[in-house]
Amino acid sequence: MTWPQAFKRIPAASWAQRPVGSFALHYDTVENHGWYANLEPTVEQLDSFLQAGQTLIDYSGGTGILTERLLQRWGNRDQNILIVDSSPKFLRLALDKFESDPRVAFRRIRFLRDEKRLQHLHEVVPTSLRESGVHALVSTNAIHLYNQLEQTASSWYQVLRPGSRIFIQSGNIDHPGRNADEWIIDDTVHHLHRTAVDIVRSGAYEAYRHHLDDEKRMAAYDALRHKYFLPVRPSSHYINSLQQVGFVDLQTTTSRIEAHRNDWADFLCAYHEGVLGWIGGVEKIEGTPPTDQAVQDRISLLRTALSQVFENRKTFFCCWTYITGRRP
Numbered sequence: 001m002t003w004p005q006a007f008k009r010i011p012a013a014s015w016a017q018r019p020v021g022s023f024a025l026h027y028d029t030v031e032n033h034g035w036y037a038n039l040e041p042t043v044e045q046l047d048s049f050l051q052a053g054q055t056l057i058d059y060s061g062g063t064g065i066l067t068e069r070l071l072q073r074w075g076n077r078d079q080n081i082l083i084v085d086s087s088p089k090f091l092r093l094a095l096d097k098f099e100s101d102p103r104v105a106f107r108r109i110r111f112l113r114d115e116k117r118l119q120h121l122h123e124v125v126p127t128s129l130r131e132s133g134v135h136a137l138v139s140t141n142a143i144h145l146y147n148q149l150e151q152t153a154s155s156w157y158q159v160l161r162p163g164s165r166i167f168i169q170s171g172n173i174d175h176p177g178r179n180a181d182e183w184i185i186d187d188t189v190h191h192l193h194r195t196a197v198d199i200v201r202s203g204a205y206e207a208y209r210h211h212l213d214d215e216k217r218m219a220a221y222d223a224l225r226h227k228y229f230l231p232v233r234p235s236s237h238y239i240n241s242l243q244q245v246g247f248v249d250l251q252t253t254t255s256r257i258e259a260h261r262n263d264w265a266d267f268l269c270a271y272h273e274g275v276l277g278w279i280g281g282v283e284k285i286e287g288t289p290p291t292d293q294a295v296q297d298r299i300s301l302l303r304t305a306l307s308q309v310f311e312n313r314k315t316f317f318c319c320w321t322y323i324t325g326r327r328p
């Protein structure tokens with residue numbers, strides 16, 4: 001199958017004209033991290049469901065890591081993949097990877113300032129594509145970030161054809177079947193913060209110790225951390241919302257994923273403001289940016305604290321949750 005005639009694979013949007021940026025390139029290195037084995041069960045699920053010639057939406061597809069793995073699996077197989085994402089930077093990198101592959105298309109969901117919300121999927125997927133049929137939608141490592149979960153899922157429902165499937169997974173969903181030694185990956189950040197507080201209180205990084213007694217300032221950085229790393233919700237929260245908008249046959253499984261501490265620390269360093277912003281401060285709270293020395297201290301403390309959280313072990317186990325469902 002090819003795309004409907006009127007459908008433009010690459011929209012004429014400003015994000016598509018910009019150069020690829022360093023932030024997206026940094027994010028994309030997770031592709032080589034052990035914990036990105038979390039995509040393997042999803043690749044298996046999609047491979048066994050989708051037939052050649054069908055269309056998949058990689059919702060929150062980011063820099064296209066899942067799409068790349070699927071195309072590797074499928075070789076030259078005829079398969080349409082539409083990557084949809086809210087980040088112009090991530091989409092730009094995805095475009096760089098797949099511009100010359102006619103099977104891959106791109107759409108950005110924009111933030112609508114007046115309505116204070118992101119566009120929904122049905123607002124960016126044209127009728128021509130809906131009429132030709134969308135057979136599956138996948139969302140990897142992202143559903144925990146959706147602040148309008150029901151509206152998002154309802155929009156998926158509108159775009160998908162009857163009998164289609166959804167494949168969702170995230171390492172930031174709690175599940176009753178989780179083993180005692182398995183982490184929810186974002187929870188490590190809150191433990192890291194508490195360990196960093198103990199390290200600073202015990203005398204190291206002395207220049208920052210006085211901040212610990214400034215409750216108002218610490219609360220502002222707690223709030224910032226929770227904005228970057230949202231509170232973990234149970235799988236039932238997601239199942240209920242998906243059921244509410246009409247999806248059926250909802251099934252949940254989990255997978256035990258091994259993460260390397262240094263990979264995870266490298267990933268967290270990209271978000272150091274959110275993790276340990278109280279070391280040196282961040283511009284949007286203080287009005288002035290941190291010094292280079294403060295950023296260096298922050299990153300060094302981040303690595304030390306993470307190492308203490310895992311008692312110097314090089315790897316740790318996480319629980320990834322996979323939810324599938326059907327649009328009747």
Ligand SMILES: C[S@@+](CC[C@H](N)C(=O)[O-])C[C@H]1O[C@@H](n2cnc3c(N)ncnc32)[C@H](O)[C@@H]1O
Pocket residue numbers: 059060061062063064065066085086087090118139140141142145146147
């Ligand atoms: C952790 S990345 C995962 C990217 C990709 N699916 C993967 O597994 O590598 C999360 C993605 O969700 C997107 N995102 C964040 N908030 C979103 C929202 N409210 N709705 C849709 N996508 C969102 C981000 O732009 C980002 O690409």
